[in-house]
Amino acid sequence: MEKKVRILFVEDDPNLAFVVKDNLLESGYKVDHFDNGEDAENAYMIKTYDLCLFDVMLPKKDGFSLAESIRKKDQKTPIIFLTAKEQQDDKNFGLRIGGDDYITKPFNFEELLLRIQNQLKRTVAVSNTGTLLKLGNYVLNTADLELEINGQKTKLTKKESALLQYMHEFLNQTIKREDILMKIWGDDDYFVGRSMDVFITKLRKYLKDDPRIEIINIHGVGFKLAIREDVGM
Numbered sequence: 001m002e003k004k005v006r007i008l009f010v011e012d013d014p015n016l017a018f019v020v021k022d023n024l025l026e027s028g029y030k031v032d033h034f035d036n037g038e039d040a041e042n043a044y045m046i047k048t049y050d051l052c053l054f055d056v057m058l059p060k061k062d063g064f065s066l067a068e069s070i071r072k073k074d075q076k077t078p079i080i081f082l083t084a085k086e087q088q089d090d091k092n093f094g095l096r097i098g099g100d101d102y103i104t105k106p107f108n109f110e111e112l113l114l115r116i117q118n119q120l121k122r123t124v125a126v127s128n129t130g131t132l133l134k135l136g137n138y139v140l141n142t143a144d145l146e147l148e149i150n151g152q153k154t155k156l157t158k159k160e161s162a163l164l165q166y167m168h169e170f171l172n173q174t175i176k177r178e179d180i181l182m183k184i185w186g187d188d189d190y191f192v193g194r195s196m197d198v199f200i201t202k203l204r205k206y207l208k209d210d211p212r213i214e215i216i217n218i219h220g221v222g223f224k225l226a227i228r229e230d231v232g233m
Contacts, residue, residue: 005120006030008049010040010066011082012058016105020053020082023109029116037061041069046186048162049077051119056083056094064097071098073179074169078119082112133168136210136227140164149209156206159184163199167215167225176222 011017012035034040038060054063078100133140138149145161147154181188207213216224
């Protein structure tokens with residue numbers, strides 16, 4: 001079964017939002033729609049999205065500011081700006097802060113769909129079983145929740161898979177404990193933190209058959225998923 005792509009869609013015009021969301025659903029996408037930047041950012045901290053579609057002029061937090069916040073944590077998820085602004089300076093600014101594409105209202109939905117498809121081709125590797133992520137000699141199938149190495153598969157829980165995916169997004173970078181907790185668990189209290197430590201221990205066990213892979217505890221800060229090019233040097 002093919003994994004459905006999930007889109008974070010932020011648009012405060014209710015009529016346009018209804019039409020775009022309805023067409024995206026008809027095209028086979030999952031869509032979470034919000035009419036302001038703050039609620040969208042809160043949703044992003046909890047769920048995993050394959051693509052972001054942001055209007056620029058939004059209540060509470062504008063699309064540019066929302067994109068800048070996301071880019072501090074995630075450099076890979078495509079962001080397409082959807083706006084009535086036509087000034088070249090606005091387009092340049094949107095691309096400069098990490099946007100991947102820009103479409104000006106009014107627009108043809110087929111064009112928007114093609115732009116979405118083009119961005120997804122660059123970032124989502126989809127097989128008939130779902131999204132595949134390469135981690136050293138391992139392959140993580142995010143749809144079937146399986147971690148495979150040399151033909152041997154380990155079944156993961158949804159939380160284990162989500163945690164490994166999130167750490168993979170920041171490969172060889174330190175991620176703060178509180179960022180992991182809020183992204184995967186939606187809470188950063190003490191007891192949830194202890195639960196996360198148990199999950200980290202499990203992931204280390206699952207990944208032990210490739211000695212190049214290590215989940216490093218950065219004391220007092222967080223964790224880093226590191227993959228060395230070679231070992232024994």
